[in-house]
Amino acid sequence: MKGVWTTDHVREAENRLLARVPDGSLMRKAAFGLATVALRMLAPRVTGRRVTLLVGAGNNGGDALWAGAFLRRRGVAVTAVLLAPDRAHPEGLAALRKTGGRVITEDAREAVRAADLVIDGIVGLSARGPLRPAAAELVEQVSAPVLAVDLPSGVEPDTGAVNGPAVTATATVTFGCHKPVHVLGEGAKRCGEVHLVDIGLRPELGEPDITVLEHADVGRLWPVPGPTDDKYTQGVTGISAGSSAYPGAAWLSTGAATLATSGMVRYAGPAAEAIRASWPEVITTGSVADAGRVQAWVVGPGMGTGASAKEVLAQVLEAEVPVCADADAITLLAKHEDLWDARDPATPMVLTPHDREFARLAGEVGDDRVAAALRAAKRFGVVVLLKGHSTVVAAPDGRALVNPARSSWAATAGSGDVLSGLIGSLLASGMDPWLAAGCAAMAHELAGELAAEGAPIPAGALLRQVPDAIRVLRAAAEPVTP
């Protein structure tokens, strides 16, 4: 698991660390790490290559200047462009000058255009809002690879939101720990590859604000049958989905639950015939009342939002087993507050809204997706999985998890139905609902990536890759033999 800390918590930890280490040592450590990545980006030829530093008013610019001094010692031709000449970091500037670096304050376009590598030290953790006009104009001239210091300037550090001109980096070097910008939304895309430089901050940081699961974590958590297991002990998943108009949603959701674990799947609804034909291992009935016992329900995909769908949803909520409520079920919950009364608040529930469904339920998402999901999770006492390029999973107890997507292939019609089936089967296995949603999100995204191989895919193709995705995740969890 990877931890992510907000800028407030990073600053508090940095202040504690700064109080007990020699002046300037943290910045030099950070800058040395930055210069090392820059040299790797310039390799194989380093001497005589041209690096241009974009230097803002604070310590982020200081990092860039110190890294420039290290690069000069390796024979790199370094030019620093000072965007706030009166406020440039004095020690960093002196170090660069001492090593023969060039410093300019105007007519910088040529230095930017001619660079082999641009280092973005415009603004870091104290950034607020998009790039200001002078910086934005220079950034527009860049055609070389960009190495961002801590984060791509212009992106909001705590939300990853981009609301105007901002740097798009080839790579980002960050210090001490990951920050939200590295895993959330548009910001995560703008970071390129993220390198973490250890500056000794970890002992000063408390519990992470956001958790990012890695393949090995999900592989370890994925339920697999033991020698004494049978189809019941691994959890029975019930699927209440689909309608005569939308049998496909039921097919996708049921298929995902069938492939995700070895537990049994029951389907209850109007698409029973279609389900029987393609998933013969599934027990089908026409209604939730006749379905028999399940350990978790998936409800919502393609079920409609009329009176009969409302009745079905109430029956599912009254069953007092964990529920994954998706799609139309979310719209119904937003429309009819009385539906919440059907639920025992102690029974786990996962809601899986996209932005529009979220807005119906809990207001506009806004820039801070983690805060919005946490607010809704607390208000309704449920786990909220907010879909997006980075999927956010928030628990009512304040835990937040982000699954940053490596591609967007999974953003296709019917893909959400597959996700709901995966979550349902993990809930039925007895997994903690917050982890169930996080593990399902990762397997889902990976299945999309495996299915796509560089070309668009329908949700059915993603579904067929679920077993391979689970294999990849489980393989990542296996100990490496030397």
Ligand SMILES: NC(=O)C1=CN([C@@H]2O[C@H](COP(=O)(O)OP(=O)(O)OC[C@H]3O[C@@H](n4cnc5c(N)ncnc54)[C@H](OP(=O)(O)O)[C@@H]3O)[C@@H](O)[C@H]2O)[C@@H](O)CC1
């Ligand atoms: N603490 C440590 O030990 C270590 C810290 N480290 C480094 O320090 C960095 C944080 O440095 P920092 O706090 O000095 O501020 P920083 O982000 O450089 O901003 C400076 C000023 O820029 C301005 N500004 C704001 N928004 C803007 C915008 N959109 N466009 C343009 N300008 C904008 C605003 O000033 P204003 O002009 O508004 O008065 C702001 O005060 C951190 O990211 C890491 O790189 C590492 O060395 C490791 C050790």
Ligand SMILES: [K+]
């Ligand atoms: K930066």
